[in-house]
Amino acid sequence: MASLAPGKKHKVTIVGSGNWRGSTIAKVVAENTAAHPELFEKDVQMWVYEENVKVDGSSEPRKLTELINERHENPKYLPGIALPHHIIANPSIEDAVKDSTILVFNLPHQFIKGLCRQIKGAILPYARGISCIKGVDVRESEIRLFSETIGQELGIYCGALSGANIANEVAQEKWCETTIAYDPPSIDSQTPTPARTPPNRTPASSQLDLTKLNEHKDVSGKPSKVMLRPLPAEYHPIDQPLMKTLFHRPYFHVRVVSDVAGVSLSGALKNIVALAAGWVDGLGWGDNAKAAIMRVGLLEMVDFGKRFFGKTIQTKTFTEESAGVADLITTCSGGRNHRCAKMSVVEGKPIKEIEARELNGQQLQGVSTAEEVNIFLKSQGLEKDFPLFTAVSKILRGEEKYQDLPGLIESRTEADGNEMA
Amino acid sequence: MASLAPGKKHKVTIVGSGNWRGSTIAKVVAENTAAHPELFEKDVQMWVYEENVKVDGSSEPRKLTELINERHENPKYLPGIALPHHIIANPSIEDAVKDSTILVFNLPHQFIKGLCRQIKGAILPYARGISCIKGVDVRESEIRLFSETIGQELGIYCGALSGANIANEVAQEKWCETTIAYDPPSIDSQTPTPARTPPNRTPASSQLDLTKLNEHKDVSGKPSKVMLRPLPAEYHPIDQPLMKTLFHRPYFHVRVVSDVAGVSLSGALKNIVALAAGWVDGLGWGDNAKAAIMRVGLLEMVDFGKRFFGKTIQTKTFTEESAGVADLITTCSGGRNHRCAKMSVVEGKPIKEIEARELNGQQLQGVSTAEEVNIFLKSQGLEKDFPLFTAVSKILRGEEKYQDLPGLIESRTEADGNEMA
Numbered sequence: 001m002a003s004l005a006p007g008k009k010h011k012v013t014i015v016g017s018g019n020w021r022g023s024t025i026a027k028v029v030a031e032n033t034a035a036h037p038e039l040f041e042k043d044v045q046m047w048v049y050e051e052n053v054k055v056d057g058s059s060e061p062r063k064l065t066e067l068i069n070e071r072h073e074n075p076k077y078l079p080g081i082a083l084p085h086h087i088i089a090n091p092s093i094e095d096a097v098k099d100s101t102i103l104v105f106n107l108p109h110q111f112i113k114g115l116c117r118q119i120k121g122a123i124l125p126y127a128r129g130i131s132c133i134k135g136v137d138v139r140e141s142e143i144r145l146f147s148e149t150i151g152q153e154l155g156i157y158c159g160a161l162s163g164a165n166i167a168n169e170v171a172q173e174k175w176c177e178t179t180i181a182y183d184p185p186s187i188d189s190q191t192p193t194p195a196r197t198p199p200n201r202t203p204a205s206s207q208l209d210l211t212k213l214n215e216h217k218d219v220s221g222k223p224s225k226v227m228l229r230p231l232p233a234e235y236h237p238i239d240q241p242l243m244k245t246l247f248h249r250p251y252f253h254v255r256v257v258s259d260v261a262g263v264s265l266s267g268a269l270k271n272i273v274a275l276a277a278g279w280v281d282g283l284g285w286g287d288n289a290k291a292a293i294m295r296v297g298l299l300e301m302v303d304f305g306k307r308f309f310g311k312t313i314q315t316k317t318f319t320e321e322s323a324g325v326a327d328l329i330t331t332c333s334g335g336r337n338h339r340c341a342k343m344s345v346v347e348g349k350p351i352k353e354i355e356a357r358e359l360n361g362q363q364l365q366g367v368s369t370a371e372e373v374n375i376f377l378k379s380q381g382l383e384k385d386f387p388l389f390t391a392v393s394k395i396l397r398g399e400e401k402y403q404d405l406p407g408l409i410e411s412r413t414e415a416d417g418n419e420m421a
Numbered sequence: 422m423a424s425l426a427p428g429k430k431h432k433v434t435i436v437g438s439g440n441w442r443g444s445t446i447a448k449v450v451a452e453n454t455a456a457h458p459e460l461f462e463k464d465v466q467m468w469v470y471e472e473n474v475k476v477d478g479s480s481e482p483r484k485l486t487e488l489i490n491e492r493h494e495n496p497k498y499l500p501g502i503a504l505p506h507h508i509i510a511n512p513s514i515e516d517a518v519k520d521s522t523i524l525v526f527n528l529p530h531q532f533i534k535g536l537c538r539q540i541k542g543a544i545l546p547y548a549r550g551i552s553c554i555k556g557v558d559v560r561e562s563e564i565r566l567f568s569e570t571i572g573q574e575l576g577i578y579c580g581a582l583s584g585a586n587i588a589n590e591v592a593q594e595k596w597c598e599t600t601i602a603y604d605p606p607s608i609d610s611q612t613p614t615p616a617r618t619p620p621n622r623t624p625a626s627s628q629l630d631l632t633k634l635n636e637h638k639d640v641s642g643k644p645s646k647v648m649l650r651p652l653p654a655e656y657h658p659i660d661q662p663l664m665k666t667l668f669h670r671p672y673f674h675v676r677v678v679s680d681v682a683g684v685s686l687s688g689a690l691k692n693i694v695a696l697a698a699g700w701v702d703g704l705g706w707g708d709n710a711k712a713a714i715m716r717v718g719l720l721e722m723v724d725f726g727k728r729f730f731g732k733t734i735q736t737k738t739f740t741e742e743s744a745g746v747a748d749l750i751t752t753c754s755g756g757r758n759h760r761c762a763k764m765s766v767v768e769g770k771p772i773k774e775i776e777a778r779e780l781n782g783q784q785l786q787g788v789s790t791a792e793e794v795n796i797f798l799k800s801q802g803l804e805k806d807f808p809l810f811t812a813v814s815k816i817l818r819g820e821e822k823y824q825d826l827p828g829l830i831e832s833r834t835e836a837d838g839n840e841m842a
Contacts, residue, residue: 164712175827176709177716177834240837253713253827257838287755288597291585291747292674295598299741319740320720321838326712329750334708406596406674413598416661417678417742 007236011041012246013100015093015115017107018048018064019362020077024167025106025132030084032246039236039245043086045100049107050091051076065089081171094122101235102246105158106132108363109146116153126229128184128238129158134267134365138372141379143308145264157184157228160260161247162267163322164330173251179323182243183258185228255322261309262317262324266301270328271366272373272392273297274337275351279395279402281338282345293405294332296388296412298325304373304386337366345402370396387411428657432462433667434521436536438528439469439485439510441498445588446527446553451505453667460657460666464507466521471512472497486510502592515543522656523667526579527553529784530567537574547650549605549659550579555688555786559793562800564729566685578605578649581681582668583688584743585751594672600744603664604679606649676742682730683738683745687722691749692787693794693813694718695758696772700816700823702759703766714826715753717809717833719746725794725807758787766823791817808832 012029016022026046033040048068052061055075067075068089072082090096097103097119107115112133131147138144144152151158163178170176231238240256248254257263276293298318305313318324332338340358344351355364374393377383383390391408394400400408433450437443447467454461469489473482476496488496489510493503511517518524518540528536533554552568559565565573572579584599591597652659661677669675678684697714719739726734739745753759761779765772776785795814798804804811812829815821821829 164709164716166707166709169707169709172707174707174710175713176707177713179838240839244837253831253834255834255836255838259838286587286590286593286595286597287751288585288587288590289595290754291751292596292598292743294750295585295741295743295747298746302741315740317838319736319746320716320723322713322716325719325740325746326716329715330708330712333711333754410674413674413676415676416665417600417676417680417738418661 008232008234009037009041010039010102010235010238010242011043011045011100012102012104013045013047013097014087015047015097015103015105015107015119017111018046018051018068018074018077018089019107020074020171021132021167022046022048022106023074023078023081023083024171025104025161026087027081027083027171028249028252029104029246030087031249034084034086036245039242043088044084045096046087046089047093047096048089048091063091065091078168078171093119097123097127099124101127101231102238103127103129103156104132104161105129105146105150109133109135109137112137112146112149113153116150120154123154123156125155126231127154127156128231129154129156130161130180130182130243131158131264132161134162134271135369136265136268136372136376138376140375143373143376145261145268145309147260147264155227155229158260159183159243160264160267162263162327164326165252165322166330166334170252173249175251175253177253177255177322177326178247179263179317179321180240180243180247180254180256181258181260181263181317181323182240182256183260184238257314257317257321259312259314259317262305262313263321265305265309265313266318266321266324266327268365268369269301269304269373269389270297270331271335271337271364272370272389273301273328274331274335275341275364275366275370275396276388276392276402276405277332278338278341278343279345280405282342283403289406290332292413293388293409294328296409298328299412300386300388301328304389307382307385308376337364340364341366351396366392367396384411429653429655430458430462431460431523431656431659431663432464432466432521433523433525434466434468434518435508436468436514436518436524436526436528436540438532439467439472439489439495439498440528441495441592442553442588443467443469443527444495444499444502444504445592446525446582447508448502448504448592449670449673450525450667451508452670455505455507457666460663464509465505466517467508467510468514468517469510469512484512486512499589499592514540518544518548520545522548522652523659524548524550524577525553525582526550526567526571530554530556530558533558533567533570534574537571541575544575544577546576547652548575548577549652550575550577551582551601551603551664552579552685553582555583555692556790557686557689557793557797559797561796564794564797566682566689566730568681568685576648576650579681580604580664581685581688583684583748585747586673586743587751587755591673594670596672596674598674598676598743598747599668600684600738600742601661601664601668601675601677602679602681602684602738602744603661603677604681605659678735678738678742680733680735680738683726683734684742686726686730686734687739687742687745687748689786689790690722690725690794690810691718691752692756692758692785693791693810694722694749695752695756696762696785696787696791696817697809697813697823697826698753699759699762699764700766701826703763704823710827711753713834714809714830715749717830719749720833721807721809722749725810728803728806729797758785761785762787772817787813788817805832 014026030044133146147158147160159182302318340354370393387409435447451465554567568579568581580603723739761775791814808830
């Protein structure tokens with residue numbers, strides 16, 4: 001009979017790159033590992049892409065990881081925000097992920113595949129992931145979410161976190177909400193753990209279930225070759241309540257859902273909409289016009305999800321959750337894609353020029369996502385069914401003008417609501 | 422056999438009060454009556470509550486109706502916007518509605534019942550209405566939409582128009598969308614009219630249908646005592662396509678739906694949400710927090726509709742149409758309720774004081790709607806089920822503080838998305 005002693009603690013690693021979003025989420029997570037010592041090891045590893053940084057006007061550049069660990073602040077990407085002392089910046093990714101049962105991914109998407117190959121042998125085979133990465137992984141006629149890519153490359157289950165979470169506001173502990181999508185096949189929850197096994201369920205019966213459930217389907221409903229490894233019985237199960245405990249803060253309210261595809265996809269596609277909203281704002285067309293663009297964008301996000309990730313997608317993830325409509329709203333108000341698109345109209349300059357000037361070498365997510373979604377839609381012969389997404393990519397390529405947006409999306413604004421049902 | 426000659430033209434009256442919204446919608450409608458002479462009489466009557474107005478620094482006040490008809494401009498409420506010459510401002514409501522088959526209501530809701538009593542004998546008994554009025558009609562434990570109130574008081578069918586339509590932007594012909602909800606019982610569409618009757622459908626069979634359909638249900642699903650009168654056969658039917666033709670402009674894109682309750686209710690309830698969004702903006706809590714408030718507000722709008730107007734309400738009216746999510750967005754950006762609520766926080770003054778200073782004697786819709794919705798929820802013992810609506814009314818009464826909003830709505834931000842399903 002199982003004892004009631006607490007299970008083995010989980011070690012958490014932020015697979016970031018030292019950027020502002022990675023540091024922000026590390027702060028949230030580290031506050032919770034300290035608050036819940038019965039569940040988590042206090043120390044949180046944060047992988048930081050090593051670079052030399054000059055600070056305080058000193059002429060001598062210093063290593064970013066050393067600065068973070070000395071000052072408990074990320075002086076390059078999140079200056080002025082105190083980080084918990086038990087965030088350990090680590091320049092070695094292999095070392096950072098070692099023995100971690102929970103991996104939180106938050107890095108520019110162009111690095112993901114390389115990084116996954118690098119850590120595949122270093123992670124625990126039964127680790128679980130949460131992807132905070134925006135964007136979609138397109139290879140011509142194939143489209144995947146980064147939560148899927150990570151899951152498949154590493155052979156682990158990977159959920160997603162996304163929401164109305166402009167990072168500097170979260171870092172300042174301004175109140176907001178987020179959405180975590182996490183719905184691993186029942187392999188985890190049926191693994192008996194000391195604290196939660198009901199007296200009449202034996203380990204033997206669980207193992208029977210494991211065999212049956214080992215071949216799981218990925219979020220798009222496509223059969224996946226990943227063979228999930230069960231979490232050893234001495235750990236607390238990594239389930240929805242545990243994920244909520246790891247991320248929920250008084251200023252960061254977590255709602256948990258099961259729709260990983262909906263949450264990942266919203267986080268990616270909203271950036272396309274934000275570009276169009278930014279152009280309309282730059283043109284001075286007013287709040288009504290901007291709201292119309294956002295409404296049409298939301299409809300295309302839902303449609304895209306239903307069409308290409310049909311089986312598990314839920315409309316309400318887009319229309320009712322923080323990862324959906326709320327993130328769209330905040331992204332079209334204070335986000336970088338919106339801001340740069342607006343500037344490009346006001347200043348009459350190409351968005352690439354604004355991006356280079358404003359973002360310190362970083363890239364606008366909306367620009368690459370618009371291109372990738374367009375490559376995919378073209379491969380399917382479906383550009384016309386997504387007039388806003390298509391218009392944005394054509395405007396980015398100079399094939400259409402942002403002034404013509406209303407005409408370009410007329411099939412959405414003219415069709416009657418009854419007919420769309 | 423019916424001839425193919427066009428039917429009798431429709432006369433349209435704007436039952437406004439001379440205000441900015443009434444003048445704006447009169448402009449839209451008059452442009453379309455001129456563009457579609459086969460369907461509409463060109464002249465559009467606009468009832469204007471007569472007042473004496475001083476303009477151009479002259480010491481002699483003049484009648485507002487005379488000024489509008491001479492200058493083709495509403496110098497008091499919509500200065501600088503040229504109105505079509507065939508808008509006829511009329512101080513006599515009985516005269517303005519005479520012989521009109523289509524009545525467009527756009528006046529402050531406190532005047533509706535009195536006005537309906539005044540015109541009941543003056544209108545055509547088979548007229549049809551469109552209500553652009555925001556707000557709900559509450560009598561303690563009973564709640565009705567103004568489209569219902571108008572329909573019942575006048576014994577006519579009344580649809581609704583609402584959308585992301587801040588009036589001064591529409592008046593300036595800035596591109597936007599709107600939603601018309603119009604779904605009369607089939608009494609109208611089955612009235613044979615010369616142009617549309619298929620050869621094998623005779624007037625006789627239609628009259629049979631009329632008898633059956635005369636006792637219609639109102640939008641809330643409650644049985645109504647209204648006995649609808651069929652439109653005489655010589656008219657074009659007043660159906661969804663006709664309504665679209667009357668309101669659609671290149672800068673004012675109309676989508677037609679059937680959910681009158683959803684459209685009316687969104688237009689009312691969003692103003693409550695806008696107050697909370699304004700407070701959060703005034704507090705400087707950032708875009709994430711504001712988006713969270715709007716998300717929670719949208720959920721309560723849907724819930725309220727489902728609970729009290731259940732049978733005909735569709736969630737997607739709120740989450741996908743201009744009258745829903747888009748209007749919520751624009752109202753929480755540039756609307757008066759949001760602006761005054763924000764000012765009241767920034768200046769540390771009661772909202773009533775801001776309202777008096779900013780609105781020239783007009784009232785903030787959100788304040789009265791919040792109070793009315795609260796009276797109704799109290800009567801049902803359901804205040805707790807609508808934490809945001811309840812919080813707003815308590816904050817308005819000084820029983821709670823806007824700083825405590827996150828705690829007050831915790832039951833919405835803490836509950837998991839799966840559980841809410």
